[in-house]
Amino acid sequence: MIKCKTSKEIGGMGHSKKRKEDARFIQGKGNYVDDVKLPGMLYMDIVRSPYAYAKIKNIDASKALEIEGVIAVVTGKDLEKYNLHWMPTLMSDTQMVLPTDTVMYQAQEVAAVIATDRYIARDGKEAVIVEYETMKPLMDPFDALDPDAPILRSDKEGKSDNHIWHWEVGDKEKTDDVFNNADVTVKQQMHIPRIHVASIETCGCVASYDKVKNHLTMYMTTQAPHAIRTVIALVAGHVGLTEEKIRVISPDIGGGFGGKVPVYPGYVIAIAVSFLTGAPIKWIEDRSENLQADSFARDYHITAEMAGTSDGKIQATRFKVLADHGYTDASANPSKFPVGLFSIGTGSYDYGAAYMEADAVYTNKPPGGVAYRCSFRVTEAVHAIERMTDMFAKKVGKDPAQLRMENFIKKEDFPWASPTGWSYDSGDYHAGLKLAMDTVDYDGFRVEQAAARKEGKLMGIGISTFTEVVGAGPSKDFDILGIKMFDSAEIRVHPTGKAIARFGTKSQGQGHETTYAQIIAEELGIPMEHIEIEEGDTDTAPYGLGTYASRSTPTAGAAAAMAARKLRDKAKKIAAHLLEVSEQDLEWEPGKFFVKGAPEKSKTIQELVFAAYTNHPEGMEGGFEATHYYDPPNLTFPSGAYICIVDIDPETCDIKVRRFVAIDDCGNIINPMIVQGQVHGGLTQGIAPAMYEELIYDEAGNILNGTFMDYLVPTAVESPSWETGHTVTPAPHHPIGAKGVGESPTVGAPPAIVNAIVDAVSHLGIKHLEIPVTPFKLYKELKAVGYFDKQEA
Template sequence: MPKTSAEVQGMGHSMKRKEDPRFLRGKGNYVDDVQLPGMLHMDIVRSPFAHAKIKSIKTEAALKVPGVLAVITGETLAKYNLHWMPTLMSDTQMVLPVEKVMYQSQEVAAVIATDRYAAADGVEAVEVEYDPLPVVIDPWEAIKPGAPVLRTDKKGKEDNKIFHWEVGDRSGTDKAFKDAEVTVKQDIYLPRIHVASIETCGCVADFDKVNGKLTVYMTTQAPHAIRTVFALVAGHVGLSEEKIRIIAPDIGGGFGGKVPVYPGYVIAVAASVVIGKPVKWVEDRMENLQADSFARDYHMTAELAAKKDGTITALRIKTLADHGYADAAANPSKFPAGLFSVCTGSYDVKKAFAEVDGVYTNKPPGGIAYRCSFRVTEAAHAIERITDVLAQELKMDPADLRMKNFIKKEQFPYKAALGWEYDSGDYHAALKKAMDKIGYAELRKEQAEKRARGELMGIGICSFTEIVGAGPSKHFDILGIKMFDSAEIRVHPTGKAIARFGTKSQGQGHETTYAQIVAEELGIPAAHVQVEEGDTDTAPYGLGTYASRSTPVAGAAGALAARKIREKAKKIAAHLLEASEEDLVWETGKFSVKGAPGRSKTIQEIAFAAYTNHPQGMEAGLEAISYYDPPNLTFPFGSYICVVDIDRGTGMVKIRRFVAVDDCGNIINPMIVDGQIHGGLTMGMAPALLEEITYDESGNIQGGSFMDYLVPTSMETPSWELDKTTTPSPHHPFGAKGVGESATVGAPPAIANAVVDALSHLGVKHIDIPITPEKVWKILKEKGVAE
């Protein structure tokens, strides 16, 4: 039950969203809606080859196209030393190439014109002559001795390896495997996918030559960090951080894809600085899918060691990570494989070892998230899939095997074998709730009956543990900037407030939930708390919104800033009530004198006094700022159960039911949490059944438009059934954990496990996602059960 009234709308209220009125009326302000006087348009020439030398770029014809003003090439940028830029992972990537292209659809030149049609005409008229080079697409080929070395720009580089990263007790784990009664091993591939937010990426760069100020309206999830990156990258050409303003306006979905700095942004900025006019660049969908950072592409080999009774004793995972031509992942700097080491999952595994090797190929750069916290989906898929492989080997029910190995409630805080300290959890309760809700025992009976009749039905479980809220400054930074986040609250004389945060909503509803946090802490109705973020000139510095960090980090900062305000409010109240501070008690929205009912001052009265009648010696005003450095990460979790039916004629997998029991700690807005889970489940189903980007041997992308990159529609998406348990985070100021990505992490293995379960009696042990009808039909055919 919420503690606050329906008027205040603090935590626990399903408040209708404050941002919706503008979106419902078509009055949102997305980047492509920004229209500035004299604004020019930019379009990009892209490479048809995956690996080729650039022999020449002829721009004369393009410059004759009516409306075309300039063509920018790598040579143009090289004059300013802006043709390469650093990635967030201390690698480098090209802004525009001078010597060679490294993937199909790579930026080759940019055309600036008076309108978007003229710019597109200009692109058609740019003539580029290429000399194709050998293409390396398969990462297994890329690591072989003698493979063509791709990063010839790196002096002395003799192979395509990027990094080797390992964690855990290698020899102890090896010994546990040697001594094990049972071991299982499975190759698991998580393919390359793309977040495909419905709004693509873009910017309007506006350089004011008179004031020397650069304003960039930009689809970014991390505006403050971007400002610093721009200052660092372009400092040598005179762009100084106080003269850079990044504005992230309304964003049409981010999911991780709007964290990186893409070449298009940098070229638009360079064009605006050189020409002195605003320049708009908005990519189209094919550019978005073909050139923006991708997610995953992890080739994993997972192994479990166990006793015959099902007790898991050790986990070992070896991974080859295909990063494309540059390591442009958006991980915290010390974590080249993100938080993959959460791969022991929800289980009490004593010995574990994981290693990841990053490798270059002729594909777009990346390794960013797809709505997940830095490689957690990969980790969850590995452990949840291999757990089912073990269950099958031991002929144990996968639910029993999980119950047997779960970390017990009383073991929290739990130190995992690979180093993480899980804050809180009750995994048994979540799985039991999911099993009760879906009727697990009855479903197993039904499955047995159907099997006897030759029908294919499967039940899949996933009991995932998330790791979000990056992160504690001791370990977490991006390019050296610690991963704190911030909130600044100002209470006005009439008792209304403005609250600004260092994060940036992309649909998560921060304008509502942050207002509810302030309402909960101060008793000011959420309706009267104006939330702003995304403008680096006004908001406090923060690291942005990704990895489910807004509530765990910036939300915590909001609560702490509000509590600072409450401390000052207490002093003012003591002054107004002529009482000592020790005699005052806080109930939502007012301070009262202990034992003197009726003697109280509301936050509104106190706010007024802060500007009109504050105590002598105290500064006027009522505001505070907080930069929150989380003491630990948070560990949301859940148990999902999926029921599928498989059509023996077509191989089509139909999700009949999907029950999701989530635990994200204390909840700010239940309606919004449910919405996040619905969306996350759908983005979990997408790669499980539909989405994949592949390349042919020549490096031609397959899946580079919505013609064949299959984003789920309303037809494939089931009606998700939700439930929850509530295990507050012990270290978070209001016990929240974050929820935006739990479902994306948990859904794919539940679905994959259900499909494999449906076919397990035929000897099927594993199917790589996406589990397409074609893949299933081939298996049915091979097993002689296709209709």
């Protein structure tokens, strides 16, 4: 049970308050970007390349322009006149807005059609005739490193290969030394495939430029409205669009998962066209466009190695990554972290030697490198370490649960310095795994499994005990385009004791309107029902870097608590004045200050707020408002212990998740119901890449599953009934001890599932399976080890 300090009426931390945002969504009154309708609005549709790599010989828009209602066709040559045909990426690479001569991936934007209606815009798109001269695309990242490979980014002066960057961390010499002298080593090549966030709402915008006021209002699907405002100002300042003339409104967002962090060409074209015509321009992607052209996630090829003693002590790990970035590095990472926070990949285990390196290359695939509900490349790292831990356990002949228990960092050893440079803040890994094992009856399952194997049944159990790293981040290390990754909260309490609070983050379903109100209620004792939360409007909200990478609670949540504490300090001064005692004589309980030893002498927070407007002490500033910009001293390190049980049909190779128990530790819990909801959703986005999702390309560069018909987002049938629980190890450096949770399950679930599937077939000689583990892939592996021969014989 979670203990609450506040009453149910106040509804501070720990209460499973129902969500405030639900009322509008269940009644069809949400306001998503495609719901925005402005007078005189025009519609934009985008002509896309059918080829992965081709020269553009000619674009003939004449037939399109003959259609009644088609206003304009915009090409790269048009944008070039304003120097808007290229734009910078978040990783300081360059990306085409519209091409002037070459297309670099299938479905790349080639031209934009502007029309009076979305159907006419589509007619215009079909009528634009583009002549291409195709070239052989480079689809394999290993081929891209070949010295004879064509140089894809010949637009970059002096570029003589397809290599983007090299990154490394850890002590190479020490690690190599441990490997050279180790009793046991294991090694595995694995691919974390290219996948897509596929939020149910696609991306889109309404760009509305007012020529008279020289003012742009940009309604758009963005997880980071303030950062977008600054980027627009940096890109378009030279045409007079400076930052005070730009208002970015991020209305209700229909899921983000990282896919709504980047700036896509469609947004920029819409702004440019609105700027030139003075008309509002609406651009809404189709699902197919979204899957085929918007940022991918993952696509890491990892060679992972682990060394240890023959009795099962982990001593070192070595990871080598090849990252396929498509034609430009448009990752959504903090500037100094080209591989994101991949270096968390030493996991939850106590050992001192690790070395990781990564190289990134260009290919003829769409750009990206976004999170897919994960804190900057942590999923890739967790998959590698958790698979290696199981392989190591198998090699030394130890049960994977026991081996983990023996290697975990101990509760009393925090803060713990990882061999790749992190300072893990807190955790209790043993307690989490024990709770998960007890819940699932781990030992009982092992008995059942041994008996079942004798009857030829295939069932397995898999564990993942992961450490996440979220809450980016401390300003000394973390920035995006130079802007430090602090976050903010501004609280205004009205004379009658009701409040509005504004934030630089932006919920896409996380429930901020409820949880932020609970944090403020916890600190001020004002009932959460009376605290309105507003995000997503750069004209009203304080500057912030947005919502992604589970950073909102660790950063903006902390800012809310800190701003509220400033107000509580002020309330205390007012209370001392009204009660005619010194501040030292006052004590706080949620909702009021009272005199020590004389609890009948008290003032409620509502009385104190009212006094701030009506009867404040002489010399004190009136009103009751506070703002705080929170710069975290460290990241937070949520963790989890997940156990999965699978049954495999020996004939069809169909894989059924029988049980999945997820024990998360996200520190102190603001709203247990919302945390559980986040975990459920993250788990389904964990089973997705483990068993179903992968963006598949052929050698000619065609995407083979670029629609919802064939890109397999799990339905309620594929998604198991999740069992969840928690341990609570508060983050010691965080004002409310919270750690962030939205992405832990996506990070932790895939290796638990794969470890379970491998466990089910490991006695047949199968050591590893690549994700997504589909029935057909499993069938081929089982066939290769002669499983079906034995059955037939």
